[in-house]
Amino acid sequence: MTPRFSACLLALTFLSAACQPRPATPPATLMPASPTETLSAAPTDSAPEILTPTQILPTPTPMTERISPVDGMPQVYVPTGSVRMGGLDVHADRNDELPAHYVEIDAFWIDQLEVTNAMYLLCVQAGTCTLPGSWASERRSSYFNTEEFKDYPVVSVTWGQANVYCAWAERRLPTEAEWERAARGDDFRNYP
Numbered sequence: 001m002t003p004r005f006s007a008c009l010l011a012l013t014f015l016s017a018a019c020q021p022r023p024a025t026p027p028a029t030l031m032p033a034s035p036t037e038t039l040s041a042a043p044t045d046s047a048p049e050i051l052t053p054t055q056i057l058p059t060p061t062p063m064t065e066r067i068s069p070v071d072g073m074p075q076v077y078v079p080t081g082s083v084r085m086g087g088l089d090v091h092a093d094r095n096d097e098l099p100a101h102y103v104e105i106d107a108f109w110i111d112q113l114e115v116t117n118a119m120y121l122l123c124v125q126a127g128t129c130t131l132p133g134s135w136a137s138e139r140r141s142s143y144f145n146t147e148e149f150k151d152y153p154v155v156s157v158t159w160g161q162a163n164v165y166c167a168w169a170e171r172r173l174p175t176e177a178e179w180e181r182a183a184r185g186d187d188f189r190n191y192p
Contacts, residue, residue, distance in 0.1 A: 066109070070169045071119040074112040076182075081105060083181035103177045110174055110182045114153035117144050120165060128168040132156040 064077045087100025121144075123129035134156040137143035144154065157165070159173075166172050174182065 065112075068169060068171070071115075071122055073115070073119065073169065075109045076112050078105075078108055078110055078178070078182050080107045081181065081186060083177055083184065085177060085180055105177055105181050108174070108178055109171075110178065111171070115162075115165060116151050117154050118150040120154040120157065123165050123168045126168065129165050130161060132161070133158070
């Protein structure tokens with residue numbers, strides 16, 4: 001045999017020995033009963049060593065959503081940042097939006113949805129809020145007091161009534177800048 005052939009034969013022998021398929025599962029006698037139990041028998045040359053994977057806990061992430069315990073309102077977290085206010089609407093009828101300027105805003109929570117008839121009724125039933133100015137909507141003569149529309153936004157509520165509701169729900173109305181930041185985001189879209 002030539003030295004080159006011997007080297008190839010040795011390499012093939014090594015590869016075939018190294019690439020032998022392992023059994024799908026180790027013998028049952030070597031498996032621990034639980035991930036925290038250690039093996040009592042030392043591994044032998046004929047069986048592969050059994051390793052228990054390290055338990056990896058998820059990395060905590062900042063909470064970005066929550067549910068109000070008072071009325072069940074889903075809320076979203078808006079991080080600290082700035083919002084460009086004014087001068088964005090080329091079709092503005094007024095000049096009170098000029099000049100465009102940036103406003104720095106601290107982080108805050110804002111309701112994800114409108115307050116519903118059912119949520120507002122909870123405040124009325126608690127004796128804190130007063131009934132809306134009208135129980136009708138633009139298209140329905142019976143809206144606020146109808147089961148069918150309990151998950152629809154409450155209407156005919158004044159700013160004062162909304163403010164009382166927010167205090168009852170342990171929240172507050174957003175400022176204009178907070179509303180713009182939550183509604184527009186950071187990419188300057190008029191209607192994101």
